[in-house]
Amino acid sequence: MQHVNIHEAKTHFSKLVDAxxxxxxxxxxxxxxxxxxxxxxRTETRKTIRFGLMKGETAIAADFHAPLPDEIVADFEGDGQ
Structure with a gap:
């Protein structure tokens, strides 16, 4: 890591950019x-997302879309206290 003062940076800016x-x-x-x-x-700072890496390793419950029980809904709505 090179250290320079502002005056030197202005004088040798092109060389510093090359470095x-x-x-x-x-x-x-x-x-x-x-x-x-x-x-x-650096133009490539983000890693590429690769879809499907966990295919077959996760499962969604059959009742995923079923309504929540009333006591859980009450907790979310602030009525459970």
Missing amino acids: AMAGEEIVIAKAGKPVAKLVPY
């Missing part, structure tokens, strides 16, 4: 205190 594109992280400091980080931009 970031190559995978290096550059910390930019003001008065010796880190204030920003120049990092490579």
Whole structure:
């Protein structure tokens, strides 16, 4: 990880961007205190969703769509107290 001050970052910005594109992280400091980080931009940050990985390993109860018992409905509606 490379550390540079703001003046150096302005003077050598193109070189720093090239370094970031190559995978290096550059910390930019003001008065010796880190204030920003120049990092490579990643377009593929999200993993691909693969459907069907759990096929056959889960089950839905036959009465899934049946109405809930009155006491459970009352709990949801705040009437169960």
